[in-house]
């Protein structure tokens with residue numbers, strides 16, 4: 001079959017596009033090579049101080065063990081003073097909604113602890 005003029009033109013255009021692409025990518029690579037090496041600098045980042053564990057008091061270790069695997073202690077300490085029942089609901093929410101693996105035998109100790117540090121009658125223990 002004899003190639004018609006349209007096919008020939010298409011072939012020429014395709015070749016031109018391919019050549020332009022090769023030239024362009026080569027010049028882009030040449031430009032990249034010409035860039036100066038980036039300077040590597042050591043950075044110092046000052047993170048805000050935070051509490052790693054619950055403030056020391058009977059029950060603190062139990063709370064540490066059960067309540068710090070998913071979020072920091074600040075998630076708890078930044079809450080307002082709450083009634084005991086609200087804290088009980090909070091622990092239950094952690095267990096049922098977020099599937100926190102709280103040892104059932106630890107719940108009372110945690111509840112006593114949370115009520116002691118953030119119970120409604122003690123507005124700011126720290």
Ligand code: HEC
Pocket residue numbers: 066067068069070071075076079090091093094098099100101102110
């Ligand atoms: C399995 C993971 C997990 C564990 C373990 C866990 N929490 Fe949470 N907690 C969450 C998630 C998820 C949120 C919601 C975070 C958010 O909204 O950004 C949350 C939020 C909270 C809040 C903020 C108020 C709210 O209801 O969102 C408090 C208070 C809290 N947790 C207390 C506790 C206490 C007390 C314990 C231990 C008994 C505990 N958490 C253990 C996952 C967990």
